[in-house]
Amino acid sequence: MQLAERNRLRVRFRPGGLAPILVIFVVLLVLLGTRQPDFLSPPSLMSFLGRSAPLILLAAGQYFVIVAGEFDLSVGSLVTAQVVVAARLIDSDPSRTWPVILLLLAFGAAVGLVNGLITTRLRVSSFITTLGMYLILVGAVYLWSDGAPKGGLSEEFRRFGRRAFEDVFLVGRIPYALLILLAVAALAVLLTRSDFGRTLVAAGGNPRTAELSGVRVRHAKTLAFVLSGLAAAVAAILIGGYSGVSFQAGAGLEFGAITAVVLGGVALGGGRGSVVGAMLGALTLETLFTLMNFYGVSGALRSTVQGAIILLAVAVSAMRSVPAKGIQ
Amino acid sequence: MSTALTLPARRAAPGVFIALALTLAVGWLVVTIDGGQLFSQPTTVSLLHVAAGLGLVAVGQTVVIIGGSLDLSVAYVVSLSTLVAAEAMAGSNAGLLPGVGLALGVSAAIGFLNGMLVTKARINAFIATVGVGLLLKGYLDNGYDGPAGRTAPVLVQSLGYQRIGPVPVSFLLLLAVAAAIWVVLTRTRFGHHLIAVGGDPQVARLSGVRNDRVLIAAHVLCSLCAGLAGIYLASRLGSGAPRVGTEGLYDLESIAAVVLGGTALAGGSGGVAGTVGGVLLLASIDAILNQLEVDAFVKQVIRGVIIIAAVAVYARRALRKAGS
Structure with missing residues (x-):
């Protein structure tokens, strides 16, 4: 009774x-x-939401991994790899758009599956697994494209990232990216409310207890990595569409996603936080970057800002959890 | 990371040296068939140079990992240290001591910050050091586009390029630092306390160890080693290089070397001798791939696979031990 009260x-x-x-x-x-003041006008706000969609998607994917007590540091390189692969395979041929999109999703899921299996079956810490995967993906993508991106994306592919329904009543325009984001967000929220979502939180909160109570921790964690890989694939489709093909397409996004998740109040180490918080964190981070931009702060300082946010957010939550630790 | 059952102060595994011998033998065979020479003077020298840079970082990394912590900011500390040293020296021999002192001072301060974040703010070591790394990355990206400063010529001539036979002075420096750390870990009160803290912080605290002080000192030591690696790289390159640490993957490779050397990632056991073995193993693989003229990108893929495999093999072993 008392415990339930305290939990509430x-x-x-x-x-x-x-x-x-x-x-x-x-x-x-x-x-x-x-x-x-222009920024708050509906059309510019809508464009901003569309632009922020990739980071929000990645934050949602990262949420599943982090709430289960793991990390996925491979997403940035995965996005780069996806964009480069898409450009080479589509090679500006519109008819290849849909098959390649399906392939990208499968590729993202496969990378997530490998991350998950290595982490759960071989018991390698996830930061090593995913940093190793980062090296492998970056190396492989450079190798495969001989050091410079080849081919090109079709307009059909790019529209997801840069087109919008124009002249919409009241809001002006609705980017496709925003609609995709909303769909994925709804799916993510549904997932967190499912058995799988609860299992993940339990696995992150206390893996031993979760395992002993019959929860399939390994399955849940592996699936979390797959979700993160899928999120990276969708983000890559949007980023490729919005900013085109480059080896820098996904650079640094993994830390952006982690910062967003932490900012959204999700506890690193797992067990606490919500996916909505994580996505709000990403939106806040993008707002902060836009603000920095307007004030003429160099983009190079973004990582410093991210570092400071991570340290502050985690320090604050560590301070707050002092009494809880004392009880144990 | 439950470490309650690990035995403290396990002997450094000879496994890594067997692996090193095997790698060199197989590598020699393959390179010879390929028509190259693995043990020629230039190859050996460059192998030992690679080992010196990575080794300095890895030896420091060993100290924090034994204490149950971790340092992922080392790559940025290395870069920063090359810049601080080279800019303070500004190409004059008179600036040698201030440059070295300043670089080590800055490194020690970063180590102190890492230690404070891990102990006093109770932030998970991985997050704390990634956070500090990002802070430094922003500073480096913002302030530097390319090489800056100039290393004192006398340092370039001595630490950078002088050697005795095929052995570079820098490799001797690594051996000296490794020996010093070995003494610290096995013969001093601090070393024993560190192993105790890494093995089981609770028990260590209850037996009167001041965990926080010990861990902060370990982090300062680790950053100092990374700073020293930076000074060495500045002496090799002749200037400060803002991305040399990250491009050299000193963060991941140092952890891989430590794990290959038989130090438990969870802390509480391991040693510096194994780490030097791990460093030599990684440097040898690098040299063999260079001799075979393997594409740089393939090399990176192989590095990734080796790092994952090394940790996986270690995790298996630890698992079997826990089971028996």
């Missing part, structure tokens, strides 16, 4: 709640609005 209280006041990130997001939005 923790649900409301725990660091993983949505309130802090919402406050930060609104403050940043107000700052942006005062600096650049």
Whole structure:
């Protein structure tokens, strides 16, 4: 009884709640609005949401991995690999668009599956597995394309990332990317409410207990990596469409996604946080980057900002969990 | 990472040296069939140079890993250290000591910050050091586009290029540092405390070890080693290089070398001798692939596979041990 009571209280006041990130997001939005009032007009806001879709997708994918107590550091290189592979395979031929999109999704899932199996079956720490995968993907993609991206994306492929329904009533325009994002977000929320989602949180919170209570921890974790790989594939389709083919397409996105997840109140090490928080974290991070842009801060400082956010967010949540540790 | 059952102070596994011998033998055979020479003077020298740079970082990494922590900021510390050293020296021999001192000072400060974050702010070591790494990355990306500063010529001539027979001075420096760390780990109170903290922090604390101080000191030591590697690289390159650490993959490769050397990633056991073996193994593989003129990108793929495989093999072994 007492435990249930305490858990209920923790649900409301725990660091993983949505309130802090919402406050930060609104403050940043107000700052942006005062600096650049145009930004808050519906069409520009819609474009901003569309532009932010890839990072939000990656944050959702990363959420599943992190809440299960693992990391996926391979997503940035996976996005790069996907974009380069897509360009070479499509080779500007519109008829190949759909088969290649299916292939990309399968590729993303396969990379996630390998990450998951190595982590759960061979018991390699996930940061080593996924950093190793990062090296392998970067090396393989350079090798396969002889050091420079080849081919080109078809307009059919690119429209997902850069086209929109124009002249929409009230909001002006709705980017395709935003619709894809909403669909994936709905799916992600559904997943977290399913048995699988609860299993993941249990696996991250206390793997031993979860295993002893008959939960299939390994399956759940492997599936989490697959989801992260799939999210990277969808993000790659949007990024390829929006900014075209380059070896830098996905550079640094893994840390962007992790920062977003942490910012959204998800506890690193697993067991706490919500996917909506993670996605809000990504949106907040993109808002912050836009704000930095408007204030003329160099883009090179982004990683410093991310580092500071990670350290601050994790330190704050570690401080808050002191009493909980004391009880144990 | 439950470590309660690991026995402390396990002897350094000779496995890595057997692997090294096998790799060299097979490598020699393959290279010879290919029509090359693995043990020629230039190959050996460059192998030992590669080993010196990686080795300095890996020896420091060993210290934190034994303490149950980890340092993923080392690659950025290496880069920063080359820049601090080269810019302070500005190409004059008079700047040698201030340059070296400043580079080591900055490195030690970063190590101290890492240690404080891990112990006082109680942030998971992986996150804390990745976070600090990102801070440094932003500073480097923002401030530098390419090489900067100039290393003191006397340092370039001595640490950078001088050698005794086929053995570069830098490799001797690595051996000296490794020996010093070996003494620290096996013969001093700090070393024993560190192993205790890595094995079981709770038990260590209850037996009167000041865990926080020990771990902070370990992080300072690790960063100092990375800083030293940076000074060595500055002496090789003649200037500071803002991306030399990340491009050299010093973070991952140093961890791989430590794991290959038989140090448990979970902390509490292992040693510096094994790490030197691991470093030589990685450097030999590098040399063999170079001799076979393997494409740089293939090399990177192979590196990734080796790192994963090394940790997987270790994890298997630990699992079997826990089962028996």
